Structure formats: structure tokens, C-alpha cells
Amino acid sequence: MRARRGQFARDRPVRGSEQDHREVPRDPGDVGGHDDHRGRVPREVPLQAEEIASPEKRRNRRVPDAQFYHVAAFSVGREETSGRGVPGYHHPFRRPGRGAGREPRYVPRRLRRARLADRRRGHSSSGSARSRRVRARTRPTRAGGGAGGDRERTDFCEVTALVSGSPEKARRVADEYGVESVLDYDEFEAGEGTEDFDAVYVAGPNALHLDYARTAADHGKHVLCEKPIEVSADRAREMARACEEAGVTLMVAYRPQVEPAMRRLREMVRDGVLGDPVQFHGWFSGHILRQGGPDQWRLDPEMAGGGALMDVGVYPLNAVRFLLDANPVAVRATTSTPDETFEGVDEHVAFQLEFPEGATASCTASYRAQADDRLRLVGTEGQATLEPAFNSEIHPTLAVERGDERVEYTGPYVNEVREEFDYFAHCALTDATPEPDGRDSVADMEAVEAVYESAETGRRVEVGDVDV
Incomplete structure (x- = not known):
């Protein structure tokens, strides 16, 4: 493939940067301070559609030169x-x-x-x-x-x-x-x-x-x-x-990390729009046998390394880490494989992740269930639902609720694969560190191994610091 040197379309704020921080009204006529999304003063003003949509208007595909x-x-x-x-x-x-x-x-x-x-x-x-x-x-x-x-x-x-x-x-x-x-x-x-x-x-x-x-x-x-x-x-x-x-x-x-609605949700978490994150719910399921039958490498434990968790369960796992900008500290999990066609891999998996500041994530994935994928993030001041969350063929809707208010945001449609390839090329050409890079993906695998260990032993498993 070719890539031309230039600014990538999506906004990739540096973790911990101040570029997205803005002042948060506490009451009429008073403007409060801001730090990171932890401890941020909750907004007391109506949630407007423009508030959700505005960051995605910062899109720039100019190509300074013609290098491929x-x-x-x-x-x-x-x-x-x-x-x-x-x-x-x-x-x-x-x-x-x-x-x-x-x-x-x-x-x-x-x-x-x-x-x-x-x-x-x-x-x-x-x-x-x-x-x-x-x-x-x-x-x-x-x-x-x-x-x-x-x-x-x-x-x-x-x-x-x-x-x-x-x-x-x-x-x-x-x-x-x-x-x-x-x-x-x-x-x-x-x-x-x-x-x-x-x-x-x-x-x-x-x-x-x-x-x-x-x-x-x-x-x-x-x-x-x-x-x-x-x-x-x-x-x-x-x-x-x-x-x-x-x-x-x-x-x-x-792919989901380049979806505008997913990125907007991450910015809202950082800005404290939902208050402090409390609970995350994510699920991804479908019928893999209807897509290709039993003769496929995804059902071979040596080639795949696992089943539903390794293929579709990693999506909600990665999404909650992406949205909270944090790694889990402990895991509890169960798996089941009632259909012998899936012997050697997990047919269904359910796991709960614990995060440092007290938030938890409950995730499920299945190789033999009604097709569905979405996520919900609940905070002390509101909640947001993204549906579908991981299916690149359907334009997702982000629904945000605070009190009696509800706003839906669809954002611009993007080809997620195209976006991730362009972003990758931009990082390679400019020596920028991509998200997710190798270290981030090691963190995913540490959590995956903890899920499998918990499922095998029936115990809560702690996840250590990421060491690359």
C-alpha cells in the first residue's frame, strides 16, 4: 500500500495532555477549574448536541507533498x-x-x-x-x-x-x-x-x-x-x-479506536461529562459457524490461542482500556463450551475487570449467540451507550443521558479500515507513536491471560504492571 506524508484525519491527543481540557461551569456566572476527568466538577448546563459533535469537526486531510x-x-x-x-x-x-x-x-x-x-x-x-x-x-x-x-x-x-x-x-x-x-x-x-x-x-x-x-x-x-x-x-x-x-x-x-463516536466518547470521559466512570458493560456475539463452518483456524487452539475471547472478546476489553485510559488490576471470569464443535476453545466467555480508581467492567463474548455488539459506560453524572460498538459495516449511534436529558450523536461516517491504515502510515512517516502500539497490546494480552487463568482456576486473578 501507499501512503502520502501528511496530517492524519483523526485527532490523537497525547495521553495526559491539556489540549482537550476546558472550563466547566459550576453554576450560572461561575466558571470552575479543571484537571483530569477524575475529580472534575460536574457540568450543570444542558448537554447540547454541539458539545458532543464539535471535536470531530477538526478533520484535516491536507497532504503537504506527494510522497507515497x-x-x-x-x-x-x-x-x-x-x-x-x-x-x-x-x-x-x-x-x-x-x-x-x-x-x-x-x-x-x-x-x-x-x-x-x-x-x-x-x-x-x-x-x-x-x-x-x-x-x-x-x-x-x-x-x-x-x-x-x-x-x-x-x-x-x-x-x-x-x-x-x-x-x-x-x-x-x-x-x-x-x-x-x-x-x-x-x-x-x-x-x-x-x-x-x-x-x-x-x-x-x-x-x-x-x-x-x-x-x-x-x-x-x-x-x-x-x-x-x-x-x-x-x-x-x-x-x-x-x-x-x-x-x-x-x-x-x-478498528473501533478510529470511529468518531468512540473517540468522542473517550473525550467525554476525559472531560468529565459523565462524572467519574463507575461501570462499563460491553458485549460482542455472533454465529461463527454460519460464517465458515467448523473447518477454520479460529477454532484451532494452537493457531488462535483461544476462542471467543481471543477473536471478539478482545474488542470490549480493549475498548474499556481505551475509554478509561487505564489497565485492569484484577479479573474474574468464566467460560463455557457446550457445543463439542468448539472443543479446545472457549465458545462463550464472561469476565469482570477491576480498575485502579474503583470502576468495573463486565464483558461477554460468544461464538454461538444472536449477533449483537454494543457498550455502555455509566458514570456518577450520566451514561453513554454506543450501538453498534464494534461492527464497522453499520454507522454507530452514541446516546448520552444526563438526568432527564438525552442526546444522540452519529458523527461522520468513516471507513474504519481505511482510517487505521492512513493513521498507521502517518505515524510511520512522522515517527509518531501510534495507538495502540506494542506496549498497549501487551497489556491486552496480560488481561487475556488473566481471564483464562481465572476461568480455569475459578479464582480472582490480579494483573500486574505491563512489562515490555
Whole structure:
């Protein structure tokens, strides 16, 4: 992909900065002080729609120069849950009779990592779903013939190389969309064709993220890695350190963080509009078997590292950390897998997070339930609901209530994938630290491991400080 150097569209205030702080009326004619959102004086004036919408009017897509940024995209196994339309796709480690000879529901981390080391190098796929997803992700804009053909690009990025286990299929996609280069995994690892791209988008099975990200870093290429960053906190740390030592940018692709309504809610929390945060409720569910059947890597514990929690449960987990700008200190969790199709991974998960200032978060995720995703944040002075919270195909609505007042905000529609790619390119080109970076994603994995430990032991599990 290509990116042009310039100011990214969304506002990314520095954590702890004063740029969003504004004076808060305590009573008519009196203006109170302000600090951070903790201890902030509650607003006593009506909540206006403009108050919610105003920050998202600060959008700027000016491009000072015409420098482009190239990104290679992987075709690693099946990124989409559906295998339909992917001729010849096969699950790399499919074993006959999923119910026979499988591991316990949750594999101890030390054993899981040992088995991963044995399997990782042997992974291959004849499918090119990664190529299909690249097309969907970069559809926003096309450059005409003067730019060298029918190339799909965002404002800042353009696909210029595909890395695939099926070069023939990837070549057909490349020819159709004007992608310049196609590499197989051996060529990528050997450093061939690296002049064709500046960064690598890593997707596919979670357990393979580290290997490809580390190879990209060794070649001096920036890394945009799909969520979750890896299957364990230790492997997440390895990736973060590899990119830091190589001096390249590492960002993990959590789409909801670029959604204007989600960002506005974060600003409202910081500004104390809802008072002190008290409770967060987040849920994300759907029917994964209706999207692709049982033969998919997301249901393989070695490749996925878990089930509903690792795939969809990380969305509310990451969202509450993003909104509160804090990490949990303790976790309680339960999981269940009543359908034997999901044996080896969690079919349903429910967990509660405790935060330093007393706020709690209750989250659920499911691989076999009515499709639904939303979040609610309750504070001492009001509450906000975002629905849908994590589905990029539907324009979300942010509803804010304080007393008898209720205001709804939809904000501008954005293509979340396009936004995250542009933001990533902006950070790589300007040496800015992205959100979420490697350290932030290690914190996610620390919490994920605590959830699984609590589910296995039935005990409350404390989460330590993040160490990268």
C-alpha cells in the first residue's frame, strides 16, 4: 500500500495532555477549574448536541507533498471466517474427528507455546483469502491510468505487494488490481522484493503474527499487525522488542479506536461529562459457524490461542482500556463450551475487570449467540451507550443521558479500515507513536491471560504492571 506524508484525519491527543481540557461551569456566572476527568466538577448546563459533535469537526486531510508509502499485505491462511469463494482452501492442521484426541479446553500456556514452536514453520495454505480481504480493505479510492493502472488506495496507502502461500492466485488478484509485486513466504523471508514496499500488514492465524512481524522488522519494514497481537503476552513482548530494536513502527489494528463516536466518547470521559466512570458493560456475539463452518483456524487452539475471547472478546476489553485510559488490576471470569464443535476453545466467555480508581467492567463474548455488539459506560453524572460498538459495516449511534436529558450523536461516517491504515502510515512517516502500539497490546494480552487463568482456576486473578 501507499501512503502520502501528511496530517492524519483523526485527532490523537497525547495521553495526559491539556489540549482537550476546558472550563466547566459550576453554576450560572461561575466558571470552575479543571484537571483530569477524575475529580472534575460536574457540568450543570444542558448537554447540547454541539458539545458532543464539535471535536470531530477538526478533520484535516491536507497532504503537504506527494510522497507515497508502500505496504505489503500478507495472504496467511484464511483471514476471513468464511471459506466460500476460496477454491482449494484447506485448514493447515485439520484433524479428523474434532471431538477425539483433542486437548483440554484450555491448554497451559507453557505447553501451548511449546506446541506452537513445533507447528509454526509447517503452516501453509493454498487459499488467498488474505488477497480478497486486501481488496475489501483498500476499496475507498482508485488512481487512474496515469498512476500506473487501476490501483486501489486510501488517501495515504496503496497495496504494492502481496505475500501469499498461493502465488498463482495472488498474481490473478494483483493483475486485476494493479498490485506491483507478488512474493511467496520464502522470498519474503529472504528479503526479495523489499524495495517494493515500506511496511507490512500482518493478518491470518494469531500464532503466526510474531514470525512475520519479526521478519519484516529485520528487513527494516514497519508493521501493522491485526488484533490480537499474538497468542500470549510473552510473544507480544517479543514482537514489540523486535520492532523497537529495529527502529520500525508497530501498530495493532483495533478498528473501533478510529470511529468518531468512540473517540468522542473517550473525550467525554476525559472531560468529565459523565462524572467519574463507575461501570462499563460491553458485549460482542455472533454465529461463527454460519460464517465458515467448523473447518477454520479460529477454532484451532494452537493457531488462535483461544476462542471467543481471543477473536471478539478482545474488542470490549480493549475498548474499556481505551475509554478509561487505564489497565485492569484484577479479573474474574468464566467460560463455557457446550457445543463439542468448539472443543479446545472457549465458545462463550464472561469476565469482570477491576480498575485502579474503583470502576468495573463486565464483558461477554460468544461464538454461538444472536449477533449483537454494543457498550455502555455509566458514570456518577450520566451514561453513554454506543450501538453498534464494534461492527464497522453499520454507522454507530452514541446516546448520552444526563438526568432527564438525552442526546444522540452519529458523527461522520468513516471507513474504519481505511482510517487505521492512513493513521498507521502517518505515524510511520512522522515517527509518531501510534495507538495502540506494542506496549498497549501487551497489556491486552496480560488481561487475556488473566481471564483464562481465572476461568480455569475459578479464582480472582490480579494483573500486574505491563512489562515490555
